[in-house]
Amino acid sequence: MKRVGVFVCHCGINIASTVDVSRVVEDLHDYPGIAYIQDYKYMCSDPGQNLLKEAIKSEKLDAVVIAACSPTLHENTFRLAVQTVGMNPYNCEIANIREQCSWVHKDRTVATEKAKRIIRAVVEKALLDESLEPIKVPVVRKAVVLGGGIAGIQAALNIANSDYEVILVEKQSSIGGRMAQLSETFPTLDCSQCILTPKMVDVAQHPKIRLLTYAELADVSGFVGNFKVKIRQKARYVDWDKCTGCGLCIEKCPQKVASEFDQGLGKRKAIFTPFAQAVPNKPVIDCDNCTYFKTGKCRVCEKLCPFEAINFVETDTYIEEEVGAIVVATGYDVYPVLNMGEYGSGKIPDVVDGLTFERLLSSSGPTGGEVRRPSDGKIPKEIVFIKCVGSRDPEHHFPYCSKICCMYTTKHAMLYKHRVPDGQPYIFYMDVRAGGKGYEEFYQRAQDEDKVLFLRGKVSKLYQDDDKVVVCGIDTLSGSNVEIRADLVVLAMAIRPSKGIEELAKLLKISIDQNGFLTEAHPKLRPVESLSAGIYLAGCAQAPKDIPDTVAQATATAAMVANLFAKEYLLHDPIITGVDEELCSGCGLCVAVCPYDARKTNREKGLVEVNEVLCEACGACAAACPSGAAQQRNFTDEQLNRMVRAILTT
Amino acid sequence: MSKNKTISAHRISSDRIDQLHEISGVNVYACYQCGNCSAACPAVEFMDPTPHQVIRKIQLGFIDELTTSETPWICAACITCTVKCPRGVDIAKVMEGLRQIVLRSDFEHGHLCDIDEKMRKKLPQIALIGNFRKTIL
Structure with a gap:
């Protein structure tokens, strides 16, 4: 049997005033499975941690249980401590006798009894804990940025300047977004285009940026570090490889329509660039308004184009890419x-x-x-x-x-x-x-x-x-x-989040708030991350904000992406729910309940397979599995049963 | 101020408003209506409109309501309002400007000699000084 050591913390008087710590130590001394037990005033302090390390060495302990505060506070502290003396961190468990015991009780006798039961249960768990190693996941060091306004431009440039590849996807034929429409910007009154267009040109010329305009995200799968994105390149009806942007087609096109860029005040042609400083400065044909598409006659642009770039039979194409991170910067509508x-x-x-x-x-x-x-x-x-x-x-x-x-x-x-x-x-x-x-x-x-x-x-x-x-x-x-x-x-x-944000959020599996803006992971401390790892938020898609705030947030997303890409591997918590192939019948119940798409049925083998990286160890599958094939590591049915028994036994 | 006013550029920059700006040299448009002048004014309880309302009426172009009001005459020119103003609007000078506009069209308004000697002796000195400021061109 494993030798388990128990360390009961007083937490000053936080625990000791309600729980009789010496009584706990005395009563549990002969509990089967506890090889060593000791109490100390502050286990998290340096002397407390040293005492833990010394005891592991001198008592040859295989696992330890720290009876103290909530694991959210110091589990990591103690796991790091035991690692320094060669113990696998997953053999270090916390028995929470503060938040779940001393703080919520007044009666000392009852609280002391409860503390003992909590500790016994965790000892039972520790006896069956396995040593685990974090799961290593390789990172694709390439990012996709959705939206080519100032937020997307800034994010893309910053990621690219960190020497990582970026794909910038913009649904219009030119990048620039709303900022390109503005006259002058507060509070300095500098001309919006004058400060924006150099950045647009930088994007177009950057060797690390692949610019996909007139395109949008069609599908996404995978997870942090390993997303697969499918991008729809809308038919432009102009071969941009041949087009030089001479503008002859635009000049001669007979069909005028209200210009969206000028908010309907001016006119544009059916073959057009949204504005004169467009990047890329190449036209697309608006097939809803083009005379040829509507009546079957015209083709003036095709006849005049000196480079034979017009192609009326072009269709939408799809581009598939693997990326490690996604920045959502889809902006706003009025x-x-x-x-x-x-x-x-x-x-x-x-x-x-x-x-x-x-x-x-x-x-x-x-x-x-x-x-x-x-x-x-x-x-x-x-x-x-x-x-x-x-x-x-x-x-x-x-x-x-x-x-x-x-x-x-x-x-x-x-x-x-x-x-x-x-x-x-x-x-x-x-x-x-x-x-x-x-x-x-x-x-x-x-x-x-x-x-x-x-x-x-x-x-x-x-x-x-x-x-x-x-x-x-x-x-x-x-x-x-x-x-x-x-x-x-x-x-x-x-201002509203731009049209289509709901569909995009669904596609990316990120949430939107009651007003339709994308939700950040924490309103103060994680303002640029979504709740899905590897997906970051910038600009007005997240909340209304002005240009300085947008640029700051976009720069922050780039820092987050660079942070992610700085490592060769991502480490994923090894506590996941696997599949015992001997027991699994492939019924698929677990697949249906998994909220993370981590489980898939392999029909050939008649088994369920798990993507360990996607598994967040919620345990839904383990509860649903009728055969016991789905067992969560270090939370197996046997461990849980023994914990319950230890709690219920007087 | 009565309900339903028509505001117009013509009213906002009328000749009398220009005259007030010329006499006082004060830019009333800097006022953001915090009300500190009225909060500090020692004579505010006798005034209608109060100092910040005076400035607002000028901003909106309703100067006629001020030249017929008692407020500029109740003002003792103690300049507490001016000292308190966070935007540097010299309200006391505006009051003086209003008084001047009235006096220039009507010299007989509140002349010192109209006060009989008995009353004059009872008046506090500051009131007399204030009166000189108000009536001597």
Whole structure:
């Protein structure tokens, strides 16, 4: 029989005041299976650990039971200690007599009896514990980044700069995302494209980055360090290997459609790049709007292309890759004005959302940066901005703060004032949240230098009257209802996780919160990890955030990926549930209950097989198995039975 | 302030508002309505509107409501408000500006000589000094 040593900790008075420790030692002294027993004031202290190590050597112990606090606190401490004197760490067990005994009882006699039973049960377990070695899993040192906005760009560049390969997947034909649509950025007012496009070019030119645009994730399987991803490359109808991006096809294409990049304000062709600085700067054919696809006639682009790059019969293709880590950076969408009945449901042309106003301010936008209203192209002289539209409204829309609106609306009003010095901007707000480096100063500047008039309150309704939009609101600071006849109204709409996030989350087996954003592993201490190992989160897919926060989070995901890739092997806890091939009938009950997809039926062998790396040792399969073939290591049926018996015996 | 006001650029930058800015030299748009001026003002209980409300009305362009109000005249020009303001708005100067606007259109408003000698002797010195500040151009 194994020689088991028991060490009972007083934990100062935490245990000793309720549990009679010397009585426990005395009563258990002759318990069969206990070769050695001792108590000590603080087992976790250096002298306590030394005492443990000495006893293992002098008493030739095969296993030890530390009766002390919860294993979440010091199991690792003691396992490391026993390892230094050559004991396998899985022969070190914790009997929790603090959280589960001394802290929850007052009666000393009862608590002492309970402590003894807990210790006896764990001794029974320790007698049958096997020595185990961690399972080594090789790591594929290549990452995939989903989403080519500023978050994805930053993550990809940082991972690639750590010398690991990256695949960057973007659903549009160009990377750049929402940031490429912005005019100038708060609080410094530097041009968004000017700071973004160099990074886009870096991505395209980086030898470690494989850029897949007009593509999306189709399937994923595997686990941390060993994912298999399947990426759908949508048909572009243009052979990018041949295309030089000369733009002749775009110029001559007869079909014009509203430009998504310009929020519908400008036009693009049916063969197009979303914007002039696109990366890659090569066009795709929008088959829903292409004249040839709709009527069977045209093919102007094909006739004109000097490089014979047009290919109308191209189909979607699939690319399969093995990767070790996944970064999800799929960004956000703007909640449509359509949902706001009181603000005209999107039917009043001079009521636009914030992103549309960005295009009106942008020097590369449809008006060349002149603020001209959509209805008649006039320069608005009085402009109303409304904040918290759809945000902070749990009754009708969303409960959360969209975070970026306070600052971008202040920026909008400021940039408007710079473009139209004799114009008057008004901002309706509920609170001003200007927490961020230089943000409060920026907000104050808008007030005292640019004379932006902040009105504290909501706008209850607005309507068209002649060529004006009448805005009915309140200024709760002065206690008066106010009415403004505005030329243009800009709504700071709530931001939502981008379309398709639910499907993506399902595919990746990561969770989303009640508002649809991806859930981080811990709101404070693990803010960039998902709950699935090897999948990291960056940018607005996780929560609304501005560019500095997004860049910081994306950089953090890259650090996490580099951290993962720095090791040749990942070590997986060897406590898993295996299969006894002699007993298994291949019934598959365990396969159905496994929440981690760790078990698969092998029909040829008539057996169930286990992927040890995916197994998280929850024990569901062991409970479901009718034959006892599924046994969890060091938690076998026999061990558990003997533990229960030890607890129930007086 | 009564309900339902129409706010417009025309009202916000009217001639009288410009005149007030010129006389006082104060940028009232820096005010973020924290209310510290009204909280600190020793005469606030006699005022309607109170100092921060005065500034708000100017921001919104309702200066006419101020030139007919008692508040600028109740103000003792003790400048507690100015000292307290976190945004550097010199509220006392704004009050003075309002008084000047009224005085420049009506010289007879509250002249020192109108106070009889008996009353004058009873008045505390600060009130007299305040009165000089208010009435002498």
